[in-house]
Amino acid sequence: MPDLTKTAAEASEQATAPTVAPADQTPVGKEKTRSLWGDAWVDLRRRPLFVISAVLIFLLLIIAAFPGLFTSADPTVGDLSNHYLGKPELSHFFSPEWLGYDVQGRSVYARVIYGARASIIVGIGVTLLVTFVGGLVGMLAGYFGGIVDSLLSRLIDVFFGVPFLLGSMVVMNSFVERKVWVVVLALAFLGWTQIARVMRGAVITIKQSDYVHAAQALGASTSRILFRHILPNAVAPVIVVATIALGGYISAEATLSYLGLGLSEPAVSWGVDISGGSNQIRVAQHILLFPSIMLSITVLSFIMLGEAVRNALDPKLR
Numbered sequence: 134m135p136d137l138t139k140t141a142a143e144a145s146e147q148a149t150a151p152t153v154a155p156a157d158q159t160p161v162g163k164e165k166t167r168s169l170w171g172d173a174w175v176d177l178r179r180r181p182l183f184v185i186s187a188v189l190i191f192l193l194l195i196i197a198a199f200p201g202l203f204t205s206a207d208p209t210v211g212d213l214s215n216h217y218l219g220k221p222e223l224s225h226f227f228s229p230e231w232l233g234y235d236v237q238g239r240s241v242y243a244r245v246i247y248g249a250r251a252s253i254i255v256g257i258g259v260t261l262l263v264t265f266v267g268g269l270v271g272m273l274a275g276y277f278g279g280i281v282d283s284l285l286s287r288l289i290d291v292f293f294g295v296p297f298l299l300g301s302m303v304v305m306n307s308f309v310e311r312k313v314w315v316v317v318l319a320l321a322f323l324g325w326t327q328i329a330r331v332m333r334g335a336v337i338t339i340k341q342s343d344y345v346h347a348a349q350a351l352g353a354s355t356s357r358i359l360f361r362h363i364l365p366n367a368v369a370p371v372i373v374v375a376t377i378a379l380g381g382y383i384s385a386e387a388t389l390s391y392l393g394l395g396l397s398e399p400a401v402s403w404g405v406d407i408s409g410g411s412n413q414i415r416v417a418q419h420i421l422l423f424p425s426i427m428l429s430i431t432v433l434s435f436i437m438l439g440e441a442v443r444n445a446l447d448p449k450l451r
Contacts, residue, residue, distance in 0.1 A: 173445040183441035189434040197253040200246045203227065208247040208401050211237035217417045233419040235409060241420060245427050248403040251313055251396060252431065256383040258317040259324060264375045267325035271332025272367070276340055276359060286333070293326040298385060305394045316395055320382055331374050335367035342366075369446045377439030380432035387428050403428045 177183045196203060206229040221233035221241070229240035274285035304319040305311060339345065340363060348358050389395030390404025397405065403424040410421030 173442070176445040177441060180441050180445070182437050183445075186434045186437035186441060189430065190438060193249055193253060193431055193434065196246055197250040200250060203246050204229065204240070204243045206240040206243035208239060208243040209399055211235075211239040213238045215240075217413065217420065221419050232423045233417070235406070235420050236413060236417075241406075241423055244401055244406055245403070245423050247401045248406060248424060249427065249431070251400060251402040252383045252386060252404075252428070254313055255316050255320070255386040256379045256431075256435070258313075259320045259382040260375050260379045262317065262321040263325040263328050263378075264371065266321070267328025268332045268368075268371055270325070271329035271334075272336050272359060272364065274329070275333040275336030276355075276363065278337075282333075285329075289326050289329050289333075292323055293330075295323055297323050298388065301385065301389060302392070302394050305389060311395060311397060313396070313400075316386055316389065319389075320385055324378070324382065327378065328371055328374060331370050332367060335370055336363055339363050339366050373439055373443040373446060376442055377436055380435035380439075383435070384428070384432050 204227065215230070215234040215238040217234050217236045217238070219230075219233060222228065222230045225231050227242070229243060232241040232245065235241055235244070270285055270289065274282045274289075300323045301319045304322050305315065308315045308319075345358060345362055348362055353362075386395055387402070387404035387407060390397070390402050391408040391411075393408065395404055396402040406424040407421055407428070410417070410424065414421050
């Protein structure tokens with residue numbers, strides 16, 4: 134018969150003995166939660182498309198801000214002894230003759246470098262302006278609804294019905310002196326409608342959320358609800374559309390300059406150089422080729438960046 138006293142003593146010792154965790158087990162800490170933008174940033178860093186486009190855009194911004202770091206030549210000073218029929222000296226890297234000369238003896242390389250400034254300023258300026266105007270109009274229309282939505286939506290439809298490039302040409306033609314700010318206003322005059330439509334749709338969806346209804350029930354002001362609760366959650370699709378459209382605005386500026394309705398001499402712009410080089414395309418292709426390549430790279434970089442951001446912010450595309 135078993136010794137009950139001994140068994141009870143052993144059970145008591147086992148119950149009071151400290152529990153030692155195995156050496157290979159470590160306490161699991163709480164995983165830090167990330168927001169939508171945090172998840173998007175983690176996803177973006179893994180995408181080669183984003184890395185390549187971001188590096189290209191960063192380089193273009195440096196070129197536009199500090200063109201003197203890349204060339205010492207003056208893009209507006211010509212020397213007719215530098216004949217445009219001479220072939221580019223492709224082995225002379227970063228020298229004035231590297232990409233050849235134009236009809237007036239100006240360095241094509243210097244004009245390509247300095248031309249980035251006008252194009253980047255126009256693209257960023259138009260994007261900021263249309264995002265502000267279109268975002269504000271779309272947010273008001275989507276949140277208030279009713280008569281406010283009807284009036285603003287009809288206003289959007291009126292501007293949206295005017296062809297973008299044709300309307301910009303009409304606006305530009307009304308100015309005698311066509312500077313960079315004039316091009317920005319002309320392109321932004323009709324370019325805000327797409328942003329407004331995107332923002333309106335996002336706000337209509339988000340204002341049905343529980344946290345918006347809770348804020349309204351607690352007596353939060355309209356401005357607080359719009360700018361603290363709705364805007365941060367509705368801005369993601371707007372940023373995607375604005376980033377992709379930025380490349381289109383740069384292309385539109387070059388198109389207007391090519392048609393003689395945008396920037397003109399003595400302004401340095403890729404569109405101006407493309408317009409001048411098109412007359413010599415049979416005998417001096419380099420005058421047209423290199424500004425066109427830079428314009429294409431810039432537009433493609435912003436489109437690639439917008440696509441990468443769209444894929445990162447949309448969970449269905451991950």
